[in-house]
Amino acid sequence: MGKTSNKIYIIGHKNPDTDSICSAIAYTALKNKISSKEHCARRAGQINEETQYVLKRFGVEAPVYMSDVGTQIKDIEIRETKGVSSSISLKKAWQLMKDENVVTLPITDKENRLEGLITIGDITTSYMEVFDSAILSAARTQYKNIIETLEGTMVVGNEHGYFVKGKVLIAAANPDLMENFIEPDDLVILGNRYESQLCAIEMNASCIIVCEGAKISMTIKKLAEERDCVVISTPHDTYTVARLINQSMPIKYFMRKDKLITFKTEDFTEVAKEVMAKKRHRDFPIINKKGFYVGMISRRNLLNMTRKQLILVDHNEASQAVDQVEEAEILEIIDHHRLGSLETISPVFFRNEPVGCTATIIYKMYLENKVEIEPHIAGLLCAAIISDTLMYRSPTCTAFDKAAAEELAKIAGIDVEEFAHEMFHAGSNLKNKSPEEIFYQDFKKFSVSGISFGVGQINSMNADELEEIKGKLIPYLDKAYQEHGIDMLFFMLTNIIAESTEVICQGKDAKSVVESAFDVKSDSDSYILKNVVSRKKQLIPAFMSAIQQ
Template sequence: MENVQQTVYVVGHKNPDTDSICAAISYAALKRKVTGEKYKAKRAGQVNPETQFVLDRFGVDAPSYVSDVRTQVKDIEIRKVDGVSKYISLKKAWTILGKNKIVTLPIVQEHNELEGIITIGDITKAYMDVYDSTILSKAKTSFSNIVETLEGEMVVGDSGECLTCGKVLIAAANPDLMENYIEKGDIVILGNRYESQLCAIEMEAKCIIVCDGAKVSYTITKLAEQRGCTIIITPFDTYTVARLINQSMPIGFFMRKDNITTFTQDDFIDDIRGVMANKRHRDFPILDKNDKLVGMISRRNLLRARKKKLIMVDHNELTQAVEGIEEAEIMEVIDHHRIGNIETMNPVYFRNQPVGCTSTIVYQMYQENNVEIEPKIAGLLCSAILSDTLVFRSPTCTPLDKVVAENLAKIAGIEIEEYAKEMFAAGSNLRDKSAEEIFYQDFKKFSAGNVTFGVGQITSMSTEELENIKNKLVPYMEKAAGLHGVQMIFFMLTNILEESTELLYNGEGSEELLKEAFHVEDPGKSLRLKDFVSRKKQLIPAIVGSLQKD
């Protein structure tokens, strides 16, 4: 297997917010500069309008989407095997198999689209089990294949022509007897006897194969041209020619073309392992998204599968991570939330700081590594801090967040208050969004003890807009609880200017939980909370604290 450097994905949480996306992009860029190795930002969900505004403002493309990080076919050794044409001979295919020490040869069309496969076993069977003397014509064997297989020379005829009828025979008898069994269209293997050559041509043989490198007279050559008879001269003797000639047949006649088991580069190893175990053959073609051949794999390749390598940013809880995280190799965790329930097989670099934003930590790491922050990266990091701290209004905001944001704003060339208004306005423009789109814009799952609950949040500067969102969300929340398998769902409608939140809730036990957490007798259909804007610092601790008491 080639020692190809494996790309490390830097990924935020599902339903990513601005910090999750911007921290991933910025940290991947830092790791590339510091190590010179391959680090690539990915996203585990859709980009919300606020984040898209930020990316557009600073001219940065959104990371590509990854839905599952289980090991895929692309993560294992794919043996690069060039596909061959169905018109090549059995002998040539056998030579290719032997030279490359493989047992299966993929057969492709002109644009590398898989047409069939042939194995050593198929070739052996074709050679050993065929006793039909007309098999060359049935297989539509080309004269070029015959010339190549017999290492011969075409004296008369068209090498591109194919046999369509006739049998193969050896002219071992005298011409008088030959007249009784040579028929029109036959291929006759013979020696240098003038009379036998003349007889075969006069009996309308399609081709005569002259053995032992014997010369053909001018008279025979001219007569063959007139009668449309091909002449091939070969250095091999009659016995060898008789043995070899069936190997000139095209592999397309013997290839397997129906019910071929193929896989794509994106298939998961877990899904294909069982399929491979139930098949008799050893090798399986791998196709790309356009059904073009990439290479071959075998069961043995699965033993050398490489887990995907990940760096988690802005989360460390299993319920918030991309699907398949349990099968990936976690390299680092960079986060500012509570320590969750993620587990790793080996020690990892884990950096968790009580600041308002993961991007603040990423900024520190740029400074620690003496890496200059370019303006577009500064813009991303600053935007993430403004978003997560609600322009320093959130109780999660620390003095460090504010200092870092102000430094980054200077590098990015933005004025904080003015830019923040534009950013939040872009993010809160949800008038035309469906309840589902709004709900998943910033939704996370948490667990405490045996209870799993979900919390979403929308921030806006408009009371009217929040009221419209509420009317959409209330009927949708019951459906959402069933989709995610959570006992309770809470949704924060946060007014940035008023620094207040209206908390919607749904699910068995959610009302009693709010009574306990916020010391209220009757939360009503929703709970209004003043000086309350942070999910991480204010809501989650209150809910988890009450659950732990229970």
């Protein structure tokens, strides 16, 4: 069946900012124009207020959320073994297995929902270990199955009827002795002797099977109709019929229907591997999101599985990447941050430039590939640059960032100053947000010299608004610190107009790191850092230098 692994996912970091989301969307649009492969934008976290405003402003839908990129069942080759009806005979099931070269058949209902499974072992057991002469009726065997198995024809009766009572016996004795062991509702296998056929019908047998294609007289047919006795003719001899008849039983009598081990298309293969290691079945049925059967997999399928293919934008740190990124195949990384801890299986296309925004690099790639930038894409790229460079105030901003944003603004038909004010206001308008929502709006983890720390950031043009946000966040910091299990926690409240940041912190050595990094002092867990607005270029390098010292 078709696999989702032929798609390439372009995704930013967890707790995505405007650059992460807009760059993923814009790069997806570019790749789909210059590549024959299908590219899809995805997001690794909740979209913040600022980014929501930008997407709505330019009429673009948010990328689909992708929480995990581990290989899923839907990413591997699923064998499309067709489901069969529970009413088919054991013989037909056996033949299907031979034709399909499988050892397990899925049994499904009319809506294609899984009812059970039958294996070659189940069929073998039914043939080798069942000695009950009443098993055919206990299994409620349809006459249609008996006719098909014996390659016979219905002489008298309805092939859609069922043999539901009595035992199976062979009338090898003369009629006088037959009267002693034939009981009402029995199924009798016999030859061409008129007397034996007559005796069986008169003893109220529910069905007689006449072997070797022997002629059946009009008298026998008439009497069978009157006594409601089914008459079946078969070309096989008595021995062959006796050997084959149990193979006419419906598979539902032998199928496994309780405690079936199934997997869903969305399940991760790591989970499947663990289950398969404990359960030594050959095949396992797969169910889709809606509960319908889709196919079978075996251990062999897991050996040939295809990893999800990713292009990462705006990050190259393992701690910031989508969960189980190590299980995926990374094809490209487009970023503007320091080199991080991410490792790849094979060589990748890696583009990292010392500019203020990943969107600036994406803009360059549009120009290099001579692809026209549509107005809505220009708007997204421009918004990302304005956001990441704090409207050119960040020390990370380069002349090319500004030139790119101005050119993109023309294509998008927006005024940079006016648009920036609206965007930042939307991003800092957090009155109705919980402390948790505010905290995770733009939060990243870092690690250096065995010490882990997290840094969140909020940008605003309004000092009063920042003070209000600070009041909400301070009580929440301890909870976030405990949840993450990291050594230190920091949060930046950045005033874009004043070009300064207030840092609040939590953790044993957090205060000493801030004081050492920026040569400041404070009696509280809050510090004012003048001319500091960039987490990437100003705060993180200073913190890492202080920690290493």
